[in-house]
Amino acid sequence: MATALSIEDVRKRYAEVEALAGVSLHVEGGEFFTLLGPSGCGKTTLLRCVAGFLRPDGGRILCDGKRLDTLPAHRRDIGMVFQNYAIFPHLSVFENVAYGLRARRVAPAEIRQRTVETLRLVQMEPLADRRPDQLSGGQQQRVALARAMAIRPRLLLMDEPLSNLDAKLRVEMRTEIRRLQKELGITTIYVTHDQEEALAISERLAVMNAGRVEQVGFPWDVYLAPRSAFVAQFIGASNTLTGTLAGTDGEWTRVQIGGWMLRGRRGEGMTGRVLAVFRPEAVELLRDDREPPGATVGEGVVVNREFLGAILRYRLRLADGSLIHLDEHKPDPAGLQKEGERVRFAVRPADVMLFPAESSP
C-alpha cells in the first residue's frame, strides 16, 4: 500500500513574509495531488518542507502516521524532480539514475537491473551511456524522473517539472508522467502555477494563495464550484463584476451592477458589496429578440474580438464601463459582430457565482 501524507498546520516565515500560514492537507496513498497557485503563494515552500530542504517553524508532517519532519532530508526516502532537472552533469545517464541506488548500497547486479528497468520505463534505455549535455530538455526531464523513481521512494515530489519545456512537449510529458505514476502507484505531490496543467494531471488539487490553502478538491469541483473569488478567478478565465446585493428573486440572488440587475446563485451570509463571477463560455450572444428562459439579459458594446480557432472571444463594455469576455464556440464567420456594435447577451443565474467583495485578492 502506497504511503499517505499528512500535513498538519505547517507554518513558515521568512523575515517579513508569512510563506506558510498554517497549512493542513491530507494526501491519500497512491494519489496524484497538485499544489496550484500563483508564484509566491507558498506551494514550493511547502514542497521543500516535505522534502526536508526547509525546516517549518511549526506544525507536523506525517508519513503513514509517522513523523517525517524530524528526519534529515537524506533519510526521508523521497524522490524529487526539480524545475531545472538538476541532472548531475559529470555523470552519464545510467550513473545519474543509479546514484540513489548506490547510496543505498544495493548489490551491483540489482543496481544494473533496476536502473535499466527504470530507464526503459521512461524510454531512455538506448541513451544510457550519454552525457547529460548531449540530451534535449525533454530527455533530461525523463532522466530526472527516472532518477527519482529508481529508488522506489515513498513519495515523489515534483517542482514545476514541465515549466522549461515548450508547449507541445509539456502536454506530451504530463500525460507521460501521469501514466508512469499510475503504473508505479507512487504517492505524488506536484507543484505548478499552470491551472490548465493542474486540472489535466491531478486526481485532487489544492489551490494556494498567500501561504494558505483556499480550496482542496477534484479538478471538476474546483472549476465548477470555487469556494472563493480567488479560486474562481485563478482557475480558468472569468469575468468579475462588482455590485450591490439587491434582495432575492426566488432561488436566485439579485445583484445591482450599475443600472443592470444580474441574478446569481448562493447569496447566504453576504451583505452589501459583492463580486459576481462568471465564465466567458457561460455568456451567450443573442442574435435576435428571443430570450432564453430564466436567463439575465444584458447589453454591451463590442470593444474588440479575438479569433482563437475553436473560440471567438468578444470583449464587451457594459453600461457602467466594466468589461466582460464572451466566448462563442464554433464561431460562424457569417455572424461576426463588428467593433462598436451594440449587442445583447444572456447569462444563466446558475452560472453566476457570488462572493463577498472584501475577499477579492
Added chain:
Amino acid sequence: MHRRGDIWTGVTGIAFALLLVLLIIPLGRLLWASLLDDAGAFTLKHYREFLAYPYYSRTIGHSFLVSGLVTLCALVVAIPLAFLIARVDIPGKTVLKTLAILPLVSPPFIGAYSWILLFGRAGYVTTLLQKAGIMIPTVYGMHGIVLALSLNLYPFVLLMLAGALQALDLSLEEAAQGLGSSPWRVFWTVTVPVTTPSILGGAMLVFLTAFAEFGAPMIIGEGYQVLPTIVYSLFVNEMGANPAMASTGAALLVLCTTAILLVQYWAVGRKRYAMTQLRPIPPVRPRSLLRGLLAGYGYLVVGLSLVPALVVAVTSFFESRGPVLYPNFSLGNYQEVLFNVPRAIANSFVLSTASTLLDVVLGTLIAYLVVRRRSAVTAAMDSCVMIPYAIPGTVIGVAYIVAFNKPPIVLTGTFLILLLAYFIRRLPYSVRSGSAILHQIDPSVEEASISLGVSPLKSFAKVTARLMLPGIVSGGILTWVQTITEISATIFLYFGAWSTITVVIYRQVSSSNFGSAAAASTILLVAVFIPVLCVNWMLGERAVTAV
C-alpha cells in the same frame, strides 16, 4: 537544513579566527606601532616626521607618479591590442592571447633585472652601442621602473577589454545601426560606453599592482624610492632599523591603497553591463597589407613583453664571473645555483604548495558559505576575506614582524610565518575563483543528491566540490604561481635557512652575480609558465576570467 552546530558553523568559526589572528591583529599592531613613541605614549610624531622630510614624503608622490605612468602606458599599449585581438582576423590569435598571459605571471623584478642586463651600465645593448660610439642614458631610475612594470601589467587591461569586446552581441551594434547611426557613431555611443567599465577595471588592477610593487623598483630604481622600497629601507637601515617609521610608511601605504579603492568604487561603482550573448561579432578581415601591419603590431607588443624572459633564459647559459658575462655556452650558473642554494629552491616549492593547498581548502569552504549560506555573518566574512587583496605584500611583511616577534605568538625566524603570510595574502584568490564557479552550479543539483539519500557533507564532496574542481584547480594553480614569485612580504619574513628562490634572485642581482641570478630566474619562470600554460589549455577561453 540550518541546524545549529553543523559542520559549516565550525568552518565559519575557524575562518573568522584565522582572519582575526592572521590579518586583523597584525594590521592593528602595525597601526599601533606607528602611533606610539619610544616611551609607549600615543603620538603622531612619526607621521609628522614622515611627511616633513622630503626623503620620506616624496616617495608618496613617486608611487603615485610611477603607478599613474604605468597605467597610462598599459592603456596605450593594451587598448589597440584588445581591439585587434577581439575584432580583427589576424593569424595566430590564440597563440597571441596565450602569450599575453605570461608577462602577468612573471615577477616584475625579473623583468627589471632583464632590462638591466640589456640596458644597464654593462648591459648588452649599452656595451654594443658604446663600441659603436653611441652613448645612451641608462635604464636605472623612474623610467626603468615604468618600462618594466608596463610590460608586465598591460595584459590586465588587454584581457579584460578583449573579454568585454568578445562578449558584445552582434545585435547590439546592429540595433544601433538600424536606428540610423553611422559605424563611427555606433562605436562611440555603444561600444565605448559598454566596454568602459572593463577598461577602468583593468586600469585599476594595473594601478594597484604597480603601487604595491616592491621588487622592480628595488632592483632598477636605484636612488628612486617608492613607498614600498622606503618602508623596506627604513626596516633594514644600516644606521639602525626604525620599526616605528617603517610601520608608519606601511600604514600610509594601506591608507593610499584604500583611498584608491574608494575612488574607484565612487567612480565606477558596481556598474557592469550584464549581457546575454547570442551571436558574437565576426572579426573583420582587412586587406593583406593592413592585416600584416596590424598583426605585426600585436606580435611586437607581446614579443617585447616576453623579451625579459628570453634574455634571462639565454643569459643563464652564459659563462659568468660576477657581473661580467661571456657568450660561451655553459651550465656553470645552474651548477652554482643547484649546489649553493638547493634549499631555497626546495623552500619555495614546499611553501607555495603548502600555502596553496591551505588556500584552496579553506577558500573553497568559505566560497561555499558565502554563496550558499547567505546571512549577515557570511556577508561579513566575505568582506573580511577580501581585505588582503588590497593590502600590499610589504605591509603584510612589516605587520607580521611587528605582531609576531614577541609573545604571545612568536613566529619570526620560522617557516610558519612565511606560510601564514602566503596563505592569507592569496586567500581572496581562492575564495573568488571558488565562488565564481559556484555561482554557475545550481543548488538543486546538491539537493537532488541529498534527496536521493546521500548525506549533506557527502553530497557536497560528491557533487558540488566535484563540479567546482576545474575552477578550484585553475584558481589553485594561479595562487601557486603568485605565491612562488612573491618577494615583497618574503623579503621581510625570510630568515637564514628559510630563504626562497625569489630572495636568492634578489640577493644575486644586488651583489651582481648576474649568471646565477639568471639561472635562478629561468628556473622560476619555467616553474611558473608551465602550469599557467596548462591551465590555459585546460580552460581555453575561460582562462581570461580566471586571471
